[in-house]
Amino acid sequence: MTGVVTHGLLLTGRAARGTMRIPVFAVMNLVQPLLWLLLFGQLFRKVVEIPGFADGAGAGTTGTSYLEFIAPGVVMMTAMFGAAWAGTGFVQDMERGVMDRLLASQASRPAMLVASMVWYAVVALAQGLVVLGVAWLSGARFSGGTAGALATLAAVLLLTCFVAAVSNMFALLARSQEALIGLSQLVILPLMFLSSAVMDTRLAADWVATAARFNPFDWAVVAARGALSVQPDWGEVLGRLGLLTAAVVVTTALATRAFRSYQRAG
């Protein structure tokens, strides 16, 4: 177990050096969500006036501005779109001989996975704070206090770990960058639209609302929006965080098994 922790920290350090040396990727990953926040926020400013919008989505949200409504959604989008590329590191390691060298060494495989997940979570937390800061500067105001902030950060952390584990698993199974582009376009993007990130799902088609209930991305959005609202429904927040935790555990276990498939194919 200490091996996993030590190796995890060492490999997280490697990932951190990589990001620090080419910070442009982490910064570019922030551009898109800020455009969502500022342009989308302006474009759909009036949707909050549609009867039924955000009613009871966290009691007391009446009077919520659209910017305040989408800010938690945009934080989660940043986390998800960033973590979807976690597998890129694995693909690059496979294209070189780094993956083979690590697998033929005493390096802990769970640590290889967890390091990638942890580092993407750290980046997503920093990006999430930037997004919330920009929203605040633009006039959005959040409640929920320290507990709300911590719950939001926990949701970012869990969502990033879930998506990064899925991305790493794809990388190990498909062993190509193209597969990750497919994941991003065909899985991640629909997950965003089948959620309440930018629109109250009660105003969408019924099936969208149903799909959102089974969507881990929506769990994170609902948890964060609830935690940042005036009167948080903590049962709902913790329930969603619990579901996300379970999703992380399951996908991490599956991704660890994907190492075996990678070796069988080799």
Added chain:
Amino acid sequence: MHPTHVVGSPAAIEVTGLVKTYRSRRRVVRALDGLDLSAAPGAVLGLLGPNGAGKSTTVRILATLSTPDSGVARVAGHDVLREPGAVRRAIGYVAQRPVTEPMDTGRENLVLAGRLQGLSGPEAHARAVELLGRFGLEDAADRLVRTYSGGMARRLDVAVGLVHRPQVLFLDEPTTGLDPHARAEMWAEIASMAGEEGMTVVLTTHYLDEADALADRLVIVDHGRVVIQGTPDELKDRLQGDGVTVSLHDDDAAARAAEVADRVPHVGEVTRDGRLLRARAASGATALPVLLAALDAAGIDVREARLSRPSLDDVYRQHTGRTFSAAASEEVGA
């Protein structure tokens, strides 16, 4: 070194009946077809063969990166399927492709590799300094690996493989893609480390001269099987001399030329193939003028005459009846 078994000293590598098939698009490719080999501790074993012969597959199985369909492989006394962890502790593996992180420095790569292989922080730093010095990379120690030349990057790859002082080191085509100077440097490194600490080195290559310079024992692999094995001297004896090819104007002239060539001293193994006359000579440079003079004296007009140094191709032609120059030339570009 001959593979004589020393009592009480188990073979570093012991492979019996290894079979591995790949399925791709309904086609079953038999990469290994009952491969057997062994290496004594402290020896350098050269695995020689063209692209697709099964060299890399063999090494990947021995390094626990792939699993055989059947057969037994033991490395440093441990079964690769039953005790992969013990095998991984005993080995260093340098893949065909670079094994370092290009966005880390040489030192960072070595320290990380050392720590992942179980060295403490101070041990890993000390070992990194030692290896950087030994591989002539002190000046580049704190530069990013992506700025390294091909030869420097490859030396760092080997250093990474050595970081935990493995019992068995696998080098998969360590000099492919390197310029002649960098290749010579790499050879010197491999030769000097092979003598140390009783480490066994398994080297795959498609260069006969490389295997010749470095290996105590050569195993030539083709179609997933061992074609021939022995010490470089034994193999060279079978490949003695140069090839001589003389092209004549017609079949009749070639037939008469063959009769003449048979009587020329130091020219042997004369065969005729249409208008081509092939022969072997211990020293082609000495024998060719004599042969041409004899043909001239017999009034036979020669269109073209060529000498060829013995090559891996010749060994292959001799033992497999086919050439792999096409496969080998493809591989140079890869």
